[in-house]
Amino acid sequence: MNIVTIIGARPQFIKAAVVSRNIHQHNLEASPGNQIVEYIVHTGQHYDSNMSDVFFEEMDLPKPDVFLGIHQLSHGAMTGRMLEDIENVLLSEKPDAVLVYGDTNSTLAGALASVKLHIPVVHVEAGLRSFNRKMPEEHNRVLTDHVSNLLFCPTQTAVRNLENEGIKSKSDQPYRYPQIHLVGDVMYDASLFYAKQADIKATVGQRIITDTLHGKPFALFTLHRAENTDSIETLTSIIRAIESLSEKMPVVWPAHPRTLSKIKEFSISITKKNIFQIPPVGYFDMIALLDHCKIVLTDSGGLQKEAFYFKKNCITLRKETEWIELAEHGFNKIAGTEVNDIQFSFQQMMEQKPDFSLNLYGDGNAGKKIVSILAKNVKE
Numbered sequence: 310m311n312i313v314t315i316i317g318a319r320p321q322f323i324k325a326a327v328v329s330r331n332i333h334q335h336n337l338e339a340s341p342g343n344q345i346v347e348y349i350v351h352t353g354q355h356y357d358s359n360m361s362d363v364f365f366e367e368m369d370l371p372k373p374d375v376f377l378g379i380h381q382l383s384h385g386a387m388t389g390r391m392l393e394d395i396e397n398v399l400l401s402e403k404p405d406a407v408l409v410y411g412d413t414n415s416t417l418a419g420a421l422a423s424v425k426l427h428i429p430v431v432h433v434e435a436g437l438r439s440f441n442r443k444m445p446e447e448h449n450r451v452l453t454d455h456v457s458n459l460l461f462c463p464t465q466t467a468v469r470n471l472e473n474e475g476i477k478s479k480s481d482q483p484y485r486y487p488q489i490h491l492v493g494d495v496m497y498d499a500s501l502f503y504a505k506q507a508d509i510k511a512t513v514g515q516r517i518i519t520d521t522l523h524g525k526p527f528a529l530f531t532l533h534r535a536e537n538t539d540s541i542e543t544l545t546s547i548i549r550a551i552e553s554l555s556e557k558m559p560v561v562w563p564a565h566p567r568t569l570s571k572i573k574e575f576s577i578s579i580t581k582k583n584i585f586q587i588p589p590v591g592y593f594d595m596i597a598l599l600d601h602c603k604i605v606l607t608d609s610g611g612l613q614k615e616a617f618y619f620k621k622n623c624i625t626l627r628k629e630t631e632w633i634e635l636a637e638h639g640f641n642k643i644a645g646t647e648v649n650d651i652q653f654s655f656q657q658m659m660e661q662k663p664d665f666s667l668n669l670y671g672d673g674n675a676g677k678k679i680v681s682i683l684a685k686n687v688k689e
């Protein structure tokens with residue numbers, strides 16, 4: 310079976326690393342006729358070495374077979390150019406299926422290019438919904454799910470979301486009808502697998518924890534969603550809230566390039582010395598920071614779950630989340646973006662001690678399940 314994998318953004322490298330490792334494992338055990346050959350397309354959506362290369366190096370993700378170099382364009386232009394270039398790749402590679410991840414423009418472009426060539430689409434992390442149609446990610450998810458043949462869901466809520474939109478498993482012929490599988494979260498697999506190596510391999514994160522903060526408790530902060538970074542009022546409000554929290558506890562902030570460029574564009578000042586702003590870190594450093602921090606403040610989808618995996622309370626700097634089970638069980642507080650609300654949530658979550666033994670995202674074998682289902686459904 311030949312598959313083309315489409316990736317382009319940071320969280321997709323992490324998710325694809327899990328599935329690629331399992332493909333490799335499958336091929337070691339499978340008969341020659343049942344091997345999966347993966348051809349990796351990197352769209353170029355994220356291209357800085359610390360947003361892209363570092364994940365290929367650290368996570369043993371096979372190097373891309375082709376790099377499209379498409380970035381820094383408006384949504385329409387970016388998605389359109391990706392659609393055109395991915396179509397050319399698919400026409401020459403003629404894969405049996407196309408594998409897409411998550412909710413970025415690369416996901417949607419990959420799904421559209423495939424479906425128009427009648428190539429089955431496999432969506433990993435299907436069914437997530439924020440129900441906020443202003444988020445570009447929401448369109449990407451909804452549209453991708455509606456053209457996918459195999460939909461791999463991380464949670465029961467995701468399965469329910471698909472069913473509510475009329476997407477139901479209809480037969481055992483996934484290449485004709487959609488088939489939904491609840492497999493768990495591939496990022497849970499990633500956190501279990503790579504955590505074993507993180508303490509040895511983390512560099513920047515480890516230095517901050519030991520040399521700069523000398524083991525003192527700190528808050529881990531990340532911010533990158535367009536809905537937060539592209540509004541001067543919202544961005545200023547979040548920064549002011551973080552400044553005020555930094556008076557209580559040091560804040561470590563691996564800063565996304567988009568956020569930094571917006572802070573510069575809007576001339577937002579950051580004066581507090583207790584904020585340790587660093588460039589984006591690799592996955593091992595992120596694991597070290599998650600493992601040692603006291604609390605997480607973020608608008609990242611992935612980080613909300615990773616906070617839970619590393620048994621840390623989380624404050625989400627948005628008005629809603631796709632990972633609602635975390636909020637329902639008290640692991641996550643949806644704080645919004647107002648200074649007072651963030652301060653209040655911080656106080657509340659510093660005291661909250663939820664039971665982290667709850668199993669919300671599978672058994673850490675999501676990648677293995679995905680590959681085994683893929684292999685069984687090679688062709689009709």
Ligand code: UDP
Pocket residue numbers: 319320323531533563564588589590591592595608609610611612615
């Ligand atoms: N991440 C990382 N380094 C950073 C910031 C994030 O390795 O400096 C990882 C994080 O641990 C998570 C993933 O990137 O696994 C989340 O990506 P992001 O927040 O960009 O996207 P989202 O999850 O919101 O789609």
